[in-house]
Amino acid sequence: MLANATRSRTELYLIGSSVSELRGSKLPSLRMVLGFFLHLHLELNETIRHSSAAALEQVFEEWRLLKKNKARKSSTQQAREAAFVSRLEDLFDIAHADALNTMSIQEEKDFLLAQREKGRRGSMVGVDETLACKEKRVSEREQQTLKRRQQTENIQQIEATTAELTTSGSEISAAEDVDSEGAVGGSRTQKRKRGRKAVVTPELAAALDRTKVSDRKAVFVIAETAKSLGMTIDQLALNRDSVRRLRAKHRIHSSASIRAKFQSDVPLVVHWDGKLIPDLIGKEKVDRLPVLVSGKEVLQLLTVAKLPSGTGEAQASAVFGAIEDWGIPGNIRAMCFDTRSSNTGRISGACVLLEQQLGKELLSLACRHHIMELVIGAAFRVCYSCERIRVYLKAWISAPLASGAPYSDLLLLKSLLEYLSIHLAISKATSNKFSGNLWYLSPELVGLTFFDSHVSSSTKRLMVSAMQSEDDQEQEHTKRITIDLDSAKNKNLEHFVTAKSAKLFQMMDLSDGFLTVDPDLWEDRHDYGLASETVRSLKVVNDHAERGVALIQEYSGFITQDESQLQFLLQVVNEHRRVYPDSRKQTLSGQP
Structure with a gap:
């Protein structure tokens, strides 16, 4: 009887018994979390606010309301109790709303998805050895870094103390040394002086970074170079730590200098x-x-x-x-x-x-090169089921020219459609692929044709008239146009021009005063010349970004494993390549 009374006092309504800790090979269920909360609240007498989170408070209030009405035997009460009990073995999910996207390990994503299923499918076998080893390595690296930092600070402190004790009275020190030697009847070994002359300049540091020379290898290179120039190595501040510190310091200063010099008021x-x-x-x-x-x-x-x-x-x-x-x-x-x-x-x-x-x-x-790759890829998939092949076309060669982009694209589209008489499948595949990438025939970009010397003055007159027309119908804003391929053969550049084409001049700060005169006179106007220079400077291929990709692939993890130092390194190497595009003596000497 006493045992039953004790059991009834410790038994929790709908939950069972409380738990004093959360453990196991699964993520905690709602039953476990609520049992742990009630242990803190009922047995340890902690407040609800102190022992719970917002999500748990909501569940607790739901449970307390059910408990308050447990004497009722209505079908509604029983249904609510059954629904609550059915959720008790499910995951108490308080993960971030974007947790799956923030996880980088697929195994962890799969485990979370399995635990979110009814009944929390699956369990953890044991300690994640891979993660544990990774954390151990990170901890060891942090300890080694801390140890090196402490050693550096100790050396600097000793050097500072030595410098303070050093005086100009070398004669007194020498006399004291002689007396000391006479007193003990022996000679004292003189401590070798440390080299003080710094040899790692910002320019040398940048060259070492560009050529991917490690700190240790740099010591050998600098030492042998100094000896070949007749210098005494003992006078130089030359060791791996000093080289590493100076290179890191110069990267920071060089990167700051690059940013300070970057003053651009052009589009x-x-x-x-x-x-x-x-x-x-x-x-x-x-x-x-x-x-x-x-x-x-x-x-x-x-x-x-x-x-x-x-x-x-x-x-x-x-x-x-x-x-x-x-x-x-x-x-x-x-x-x-x-x-x-x-x-x-x-x-x-x-x-x-x-x-x-x-x-x-x-x-x-x-990127026009990327568009051309899509077109030629469609052709070779039809012919050879092959996606990688090297070809050279007129459209590919002229792709970097911004002013010629609209005219070139229209000619290419017509050529692909005319290829129908030669190869039906290729014509259909390439024209369909290209028609979905007509970015440069959009109203905003077709205006680049005004600066294309290959387009006749008569066409430019028609384009100006179309841009000044008030019959421009409002269409859904789109960055690339859709075109009916059946009528594309009869399309000319002026058919793509609308009142929206004036946006090109507004967005690029181009003067449009020359549009008021005949196209035959444009070349003699100063405003047309300035606008033409700006258009010619537009980069419509993404080769520069691809070179940036090659840069990070080449230098990631080679010289430094610090993220901030990596960013400084990339800036320095990129600037060094710009200043010294080749290794000719004339270039290195800075001669024009």
Whole structure:
């Protein structure tokens, strides 16, 4: 009888008994969490607020309401009790709403999804040995770094103390040494003086970084170079630690100098391109995104961002962050990108999200080389079921020319349609693929043709008339047009021009005064010449971003494993390559 009374006092309504700790090979269920909460609240007398979180409070209030009405035997009460009990063995899910996207290990994602199923399918076998080893290595590296830092501080303290004790009275010190030697009847070994002359200049540090010379190898190179020039190594501050510290210091200063000298008041195009490469530490791969800007006499690497994922949102945030960090949001007028869905998606693509973050519309300069690759890829998939093959076409060679992009695209589309008489399948595949990538025939970009010398004056007159027409019908805003292939053969450039074509001049700060005179007179006008120079400077291929990808692939993990130092390193190497494009003596001496 007493046992039954005790059991009834400890038995919790609908739950069973309380638990004093959460453990097991599964993520905690609702029953376990509520039992632990009631242990804290009822047995340890902690307050509800102190012993719970917001999600648990809601469950507790639901349980308390059911308990309050447990005497009722209505069908509604019984249904509520049954529904509550059926959830007790399910996962008490308080994970972040975006937990799956933030996880990088697929096994962890699968385990969380399994635990979210009814009854929490699956369990953890034991300790994650891979993660434990990784954490151990990270801890060991941190301890080694701390130890090196302490050793460096001790050396600096000893050097400072030695410098304070050193006086100009060398004669007194020498006399004392002689007396001491006479007293003990022996000679005292003199401590070798440390070299003080620094040899690692900012220019030398940049050259070592560019050539991927490690700190240890740099000591050998510098030492032998100094000896070949007749210098005494003992006079030099030359050891691995001093070389490492000076190189890191020079990277920081050089990167700051590059940023300080970057003064651009011209319209800029922002470029980016992603790549999955190994992380600095470990064997896991991470998304890297080089971000650059180009313009008239401007080409600058902003950053090579490390992304949590390759989504459009992550890319847009990284690009916007780099633009903000360099203080140039007002200069960005266009964006150059590959035509992947993560970039071009209408809702969650990086392009539309970047425009939203900047609060303005940008010209969409889709990479023309990438477009040509899609077209030729469609042709070879029809012929050979092969996606990789090297070809050279007139359209590929002329792709980097911004002013000729609309005219070149229209000619290529017509040529693909005319290829119908030669090969039906190729004509259909390539024209369909290309018709979905007519970015440069959009109303905003077709105006680039005004600066194309290959287009006749008569066509330009018709384009000016079309742009000034008031019959422009409102259409859904789109960055690329859709065209009926059956009527495309009869289309000319003026058919793509609307009143929206004036946006090109507004967005790029181009003067449009020359449009009021005949096209035959444009070449003699100063405003047309300035606008033409700006258009010619537009980069409509993403080769610069691809070089940024090659840069991070080449230097990631070689010289440094510190993320901030890696960013400084990439800036320094990129600038060194710009200043010294080759290794000729004339170039290295700085002669014109």
